[in-house]
Amino acid sequence: MLKKTLIFFIILVMLLPVAFSEIEVTRQITAGVESGKSINIEINVELNGEEPSSIVVTENIPLGWTVKSSTPTATSFDNQIKWLLYGVKLKDSIALKYSLQSPVSFDGSQLLSGNWKTLEYKNPIAGDLSVFSYTPEQVQEPESPTEPQSEAPVEQDYLMYIVAGLLLVIIVLLVVVVFKKK
């Protein structure tokens, strides 16, 4: 009974966002960009059960930045690119991608803005807002034998997980043994 209730609860929790959500359009920026180089930006459109006749997704292109490519191909307007989605292109989940080249002088961060609209809604694109400049790390020279060994934070994390996990296992085993004895 408890098991069934738990499964029902989990399914209910998983369904909640679907039941009460509307169209979601989010921008994803997964990396920084070097000055003069291109960055890939993805815009995800989730209809969440809504059935609009069309959606127009607009990205404003900052001054000095250039759109190098887009998939599916976007239409260029003044300082904007737009995707017009209708008919068979309107699927439950749509990924719009474009490549944006930063100006040679780019340093710091650049705020992006865009919106999506249907006959019923007009909202800004949610998700990531800023593109950050990225300077590639210099190639590290081999460590001299006299220098102290640098710390390895990744291995420390690994050890931390193992120790935490072991502690949890011990606690659970103790609880089980105590209950078994009772």
Place this chain on the structure above:
Amino acid sequence: MYYLNFIFLFKNNFPKTLNNTYPLISAMFKKFLLVVSLLFFISSASSYSLTIVNPVEGFDHIPGSLSVELEADFEMETIAIYAMCGDDEHWTILTQELFIENPKETFTTNVSFFGEGSCILASSGSADNVDGVFQKNTNSGYIHFTSLPADFDGEPAMVVRNLPEMVYPGGAYRINYAYYFDEEATGIIINEHLPDSFDYSKAKFSLNNQGIEHTYDSETNILKIVLMGNPLSSGTLYYLAYFFDDELEEGQELVFGGNYVVLGHDGEIIGETTTKVAGFKLPQCPISDQDLLGYVDQWVKSELSDNVNENDEIIMQILGVWKSC
């Protein structure tokens, strides 16, 4: 992904003798592994998170100072807060601050904000080389809120109408209302008289007020909306209406008029009262594939309208008619 390695390490090396000797412990251990892996998976779905702690979703903002509190699970070196209201094309940067020397996991500030209507608040935080490769930026979830009009001067209630600037014969249009209460109310009735050439289509209401009933009299063209709640808070609502009369001339004004009633007070709906008939005549059903592609081609070339927003509006209305055929 290290925790997954850890789980597999233990699962594969868990003593088989224990499995035979203590089947209960073995079974529970497997369930434990499942729960732990699920928890880790859920918690690691988003590497870094930034939350707007205050204000909360659906709050009402009085024009002026807005207190914002952010909380992140990493030390932020740059923090920015943005807002966007109504038909804004771009984010308004409310504040942008650097904390290179003294990164922060929590941040509280007061910003001035005079936007109006239905707005969205967003925040962004970044830290240099959080993941060892590039600058990491993270954005909060978005908080939707209602910003009161600047001239809201203590009336017990106020209802503000927002209309499309122009309507194309044959199109469907969203008619918006924002309703405000100076103090908590338990009910409001909105009576709206639609122009004769409009036909009420369907109603949708903001999520924070669910006690809503509405009736539409097609003979008088009066839409009555009743909102109830205990308490009933300020919010927004809209409905879709079809503009069907194609006999009207371009530029002709269509007038909306209505009133609202709250306990002990009533008043006129303020805001926009007129919309104009646009020159473009939307096509009627059936729309052939050739015609549809022709319209899309005109949209691409901005030939439906010189105005980029009108160009979008016309193609969406055409596609709305096309889908309804």
